[in-house]
Amino acid sequence: MRDKHIHIAQDSELLKIIYKQVEEQLIVDKNSFTLKIWAKFIFYFSFSAVCYSMLFTINSPITFVLIFVLYGFISLLFAFNFSHDFSHNTIFKSKKLNNLCFIFIYTIVGAHAEAWKQRHINSHHYAPNVEDYDSDLKISKLIRVIPNSKYFWYHRYQHIYAPFAYTTYSLFWVFIKDFVILFSKDEYIEKKGFKYHLSFWTQKVFYLTFIFVLPLLFSHQVWYTVLTGFLLMHLSQSLFLLFTFFMTHHVEQTEYPTTDSNGFIKTSWLMNQVKSSNDMHPFSETANFILGGFNNHIAHHLFPHYHHIHYPRLNKILYNILLQHNIKPNQTSYWGGIASHLRLLKRMGIKAPKNSL
Numbered sequence: 001m002r003d004k005h006i007h008i009a010q011d012s013e014l015l016k017i018i019y020k021q022v023e024e025q026l027i028v029d030k031n032s033f034t035l036k037i038w039a040k041f042i043f044y045f046s047f048s049a050v051c052y053s054m055l056f057t058i059n060s061p062i063t064f065v066l067i068f069v070l071y072g073f074i075s076l077l078f079a080f081n082f083s084h085d086f087s088h089n090t091i092f093k094s095k096k097l098n099n100l101c102f103i104f105i106y107t108i109v110g111a112h113a114e115a116w117k118q119r120h121i122n123s124h125h126y127a128p129n130v131e132d133y134d135s136d137l138k139i140s141k142l143i144r145v146i147p148n149s150k151y152f153w154y155h156r157y158q159h160i161y162a163p164f165a166y167t168t169y170s171l172f173w174v175f176i177k178d179f180v181i182l183f184s185k186d187e188y189i190e191k192k193g194f195k196y197h198l199s200f201w202t203q204k205v206f207y208l209t210f211i212f213v214l215p216l217l218f219s220h221q222v223w224y225t226v227l228t229g230f231l232l233m234h235l236s237q238s239l240f241l242l243f244t245f246f247m248t249h250h251v252e253q254t255e256y257p258t259t260d261s262n263g264f265i266k267t268s269w270l271m272n273q274v275k276s277s278n279d280m281h282p283f284s285e286t287a288n289f290i291l292g293g294f295n296n297h298i299a300h301h302l303f304p305h306y307h308h309i310h311y312p313r314l315n316k317i318l319y320n321i322l323l324q325h326n327i328k329p330n331q332t333s334y335w336g337g338i339a340s341h342l343r344l345l346k347r348m349g350i351k352a353p354k355n356s357l
Contacts, residue, residue, distance in 0.1 A: 004264050011268035018321050025317050044078040055215050061225045068229030072237040079109045081292035087117045090307040107203045110174035115181045118189045129256045129276035144348045145250045159346035170238035247337035248297040251278050252344050253330045273301040278330040280337050282315045298329050
């Protein structure tokens with residue numbers, strides 16, 4: 001696809017400088033990288049497996065529900081730390097092996113892997129926060145984050161009801177959104193042939209069997225306890241998922257580039273990636289270990305082919321270059337990001353444009 005960003009010579013030169021200095025200064029020890037990957041995999045896989053196994057041995061209904069919720073949280077972190085990198089082919093040399101592992105990990109959290117991957121890479125990474133380009137902006141009409149988007153009267157309350165609405169998103173994604181994408185035309189997905197349909201139904205059946213049917217049949221709990229655990233897992237998992245996702249692009253200082261009448265984006269590709277993204281604790285190894293690099297979102301958009309393990313060190317180089325060129329990267333803490341996101345929602349609910357209803 002032809003790039004629709006406008007060309008700004010100084011930004012193109014700056015991008016070359018960034019790539020050159022990162023390549024020269026970032027030392028990648030392959031042995032250390034492999035060791036860290038395996039250590040992280042063993043940690044998250046073992047933690048997830050232990051929590052899941054406990055569902056079949058616990059007698060207390062309350063403990064069962066709590067472990068169900070804990071499993072949902074840990075399995076989501078497992079996906080954060082591996083599925084995203086697998087989708088960008090940063091772990092194995094083989095694209096097929098990366099994709100196979102990506103599909104497996106995405107399946108255990110219930111989402112259709114192929115649909116997310118194609119939409120993510122073909123639209124979001126190309127033009128984040130640009131309406132009609134970024135598929136992630138196709139949010140429910142309940143939430144308004146784009147400055148020039150249609151305004152409805154209830155948006156004035158969105159900063160209040162958003163956290164409650166966010167708890168339903170993973171259920172919506174697993175049981176509605178993926179099906180809507182399957183049965184409707186989607187401009188971001190290249191082809192929905194037999195292979196696409198086979199992967200969709202296989203993954204959905206596996207997920208429901210794994211996360212609901214097996215505990216229903218073989219745990220020591222009655223059906224409504226299993227259902228309660230399943231629903232509370234999704235509600236808590238979803239709240240954490242959406243706040244984390246939204247903070248990477250939708251806080252007070254992030255920008256939403258517009259397009260001209262011909263569809264050209266009124267900024268350079270570099271500035272689109274930098275100004276539309278937000279970092280959280282960008283130099284913290286601990287935050288990076290927990291969030292799987294989602295906290296280092298500017299680096300990820302500029303270097304999607306680098307594994308997130310490298311991002312804290314990469315950021316020291318990247319931030320230094322950007323600040324030298326008077327470009328201040330967007331940055332918040334995790335809790336500060338949540339507060340900033342809610343303030344953005346409040347602002348988007350107060351400043352109603354002419355097209356309000």
